[in-house]
Amino acid sequence: MKKVINVPEQVVEEMLQGMVLAHPQYVKRIEGFDVLVRANAPESKVALVSGGGSGHEPSHAGFVGRGMLDGAVAGAVFTSPTPDQVYEAVKAVDNGKGVLLIIKNYSGDVMNFEMAIEMAEADGIVVDKVIVNDDVAVENSTWTIGRRGIAGTVLVHKITGAKAETGADLAEVKRVAEKVISNVRSMGMALAPCTVPAAGKPSFILEDNEIEIGMGIHGEPGTHREALRSADEITDHLVDKILADMPLGTGEEVAVLINGLGATPLMELYVINRKVAAILGDKGIKIAKTYVGNYMTSLEMAGFSVSILKLDDELKELLFAAADTPALVQF
Amino acid sequence: MGGYIFEAINTIGKAIIRDKQMLTDLDAAIGDGDHGINMARGFEAVQAKMQALEAETDIGKVMKTIGMTLISSVGGASGPLYGTAFLRAAGPSQGKTKLDTDTASLMLAAAITGIKERGKAIRGEKTMLDALEPAYDAFMEGAKVNKTVIECLELACNAAQEGVEFTKTIAATKGRASYLGERSIGHQDAGATSSYIMLHALLEFLRGNN
Numbered sequence: 001m002k003k004v005i006n007v008p009e010q011v012v013e014e015m016l017q018g019m020v021l022a023h024p025q026y027v028k029r030i031e032g033f034d035v036l037v038r039a040n041a042p043e044s045k046v047a048l049v050s051g052g053g054s055g056h057e058p059s060h061a062g063f064v065g066r067g068m069l070d071g072a073v074a075g076a077v078f079t080s081p082t083p084d085q086v087y088e089a090v091k092a093v094d095n096g097k098g099v100l101l102i103i104k105n106y107s108g109d110v111m112n113f114e115m116a117i118e119m120a121e122a123d124g125i126v127v128d129k130v131i132v133n134d135d136v137a138v139e140n141s142t143w144t145i146g147r148r149g150i151a152g153t154v155l156v157h158k159i160t161g162a163k164a165e166t167g168a169d170l171a172e173v174k175r176v177a178e179k180v181i182s183n184v185r186s187m188g189m190a191l192a193p194c195t196v197p198a199a200g201k202p203s204f205i206l207e208d209n210e211i212e213i214g215m216g217i218h219g220e221p222g223t224h225r226e227a228l229r230s231a232d233e234i235t236d237h238l239v240d241k242i243l244a245d246m247p248l249g250t251g252e253e254v255a256v257l258i259n260g261l262g263a264t265p266l267m268e269l270y271v272i273n274r275k276v277a278a279i280l281g282d283k284g285i286k287i288a289k290t291y292v293g294n295y296m297t298s299l300e301m302a303g304f305s306v307s308i309l310k311l312d313d314e315l316k317e318l319l320f321a322a323a324d325t326p327a328l329v330q331f
Numbered sequence: 332m333g334g335y336i337f338e339a340i341n342t343i344g345k346a347i348i349r350d351k352q353m354l355t356d357l358d359a360a361i362g363d364g365d366h367g368i369n370m371a372r373g374f375e376a377v378q379a380k381m382q383a384l385e386a387e388t389d390i391g392k393v394m395k396t397i398g399m400t401l402i403s404s405v406g407g408a409s410g411p412l413y414g415t416a417f418l419r420a421a422g423p424s425q426g427k428t429k430l431d432t433d434t435a436s437l438m439l440a441a442a443i444t445g446i447k448e449r450g451k452a453i454r455g456e457k458t459m460l461d462a463l464e465p466a467y468d469a470f471m472e473g474a475k476v477n478k479t480v481i482e483c484l485e486l487a488c489n490a491a492q493e494g495v496e497f498t499k500t501i502a503a504t505k506g507r508a509s510y511l512g513e514r515s516i517g518h519q520d521a522g523a524t525s526s527y528i529m530l531h532a533l534l535e536f537l538r539g540n541n
Contacts, residue, residue: 053406075406075407076365076368076369076372076406077365078363078365079365079368079369079405079406079407080406080407080408080410081406082402082403082404082405082406082410083402083403083411084402084403085403106408106507107408107450107505107506107507108406108407108408108409108410108411111408111411111412111449111450112406112407112410112411115402115411137510138510145504145505145506145509148510196364196365196368198365198368199355199359199364199365199368203359203363203364204359216363216507216510218363218507219363219364220362220363220507220510220511221361221510221511221514
């Protein structure tokens with residue numbers, strides 16, 4: 001393992017310290033907890049909290065700021081944060097209008113966040129949750145716990161955050177979050193694995209000419225392995241899977257997120273985006289907004305995911321609303 | 332040297348920490364490869380907390396501390412599941428200072444109920460329940476014919492070990508391994524394995540203290 005770290009056990013702590021030093025205008029630390037909250041949050045709005053294992057930077061704390069999240073909880077690398085940590089975040093951001101937790105669909109995340117909800121409710125805090133499950137690689141059948149939540153979660157943060165910023169109540173904010181969730185689909189691929197610092201060795205092995213299709217953001221194995229193909233062929237395959245699950249007709253509008261997993265250069269992400277735009281263009285689908293970059297990474301994993309969000313007027317307006325966070329600024 | 336319950340927990344913690352790599356490797360094959368790392372982190376936290384409880388003789392009090400410590404240090408799925416298990420086991424063991432057959436069976440039953448409720452899981456889904464439920468059944472078989480707690484636990488451990496073997500033959504429908512579906516067949520479940528390790532460590536401790 002070759003990493004620029006001090007000791008594996010201190011990675012998350014030292015990362016959080018570094019983030020606060022880099023972005024004091026955006027985030028502050030809740031002392032004693034792995035929680036970052038907005039440095040200057042408005043007094044009266046529904047507060048949004050998300051989080052998950054570390055190693056997905058800039059997710060999740062990178063999206064704490066105006067128009068997105070109010071608090072982010074960092075677990076150990078690729079491990080859901082514990083309930084007491086989530087509970088601290090909820091307490092810190094609650095200003096009386098209620099708190100919405102945005103959870104990705106992994107049993108660990110769901111269980112820990114649900115326990116935090118039980119703790120917060122015992123305090124009289126009004127708190128609710130939504131669960132993101134955008135990964136179409138996973139069969140949504142009785143044989144699994146449902147689909148995983150992956151990079152499409154960033155679009156949930158963006159749009160739900162914009163809705164909360166309008167002063168809408170908790171039920172309204174939750175309705176919008178669920179609308180985004182039901183309209184966003186993603187799928188990813190990996191060229192090379194990553195190494196969790198505490199494990200010290202790669203989470204899976206791929207031969208030089210092999211790629212993994214549909215793996216999760218923690219390096220969980222995907223649907224299958226195959227020989228490396230061209231960027232266009234791989235992109236075709238991923239977008240096909242997404243469109244098979246969410247048919248889009250001529251004239252419909254979407255947002256596209258080409259997400260890097262950590263080690264894939266922007267050059268390649270733009271190559272992929274060009275192909276995604278061409279596929280959607282051929283079908284007469286209009287792309288209202290495109291994001292290309294590292295939004296929800298998997299340490300130094302090489303690979304990417306494509307997310308497509310079907311828009312209506314409401315979602316589009318909220319997507320275009322201003323956001324000012326360490327990792328996403330738009331006016 | 333601490334008391335009976337202190338040493339028992341120490342033995343269980345040491346076994347988990349010793350087998351950290353094996354648990355992580357099992358998890359890496361079909362999950363995300365952090366089970367051993369997380370469980371070891373949890374039991375290191377338990378060992379630190381236990382320093383203050385060295386003289387504590389109430390098993391229930393110790394179980395509660397372990398449950399709370401695992402919940403606030405493990406994370407992932409195993410934190411809430413094992414944390415809930417130990418918290419629930421605190422109920423029937425409150426005020427008890429020795430592990431008799433009755434107490435042990437009630438603790439095991441409460442722990443299993445807690446895991447099922449928290450994880451919304453049942454036996455046969457390639458989880459820790461596939462080790463723990465057969466273990467409980469075997470324990471009760473022994474209890475029915477008035478075997479000693481050690482003899483009951485021996486039966487339970489054997490059943491848990493068979494349960495771990497059984498997890499190799501089925502597809503996962505809970506947890507991250509469920510994303511693999513049929514591809515998870517042939518692999519041993521990491522959670523069932525950690526459950527077996529704990530039961531076995533407890534048995535070893537009781538044998539050494541008999």
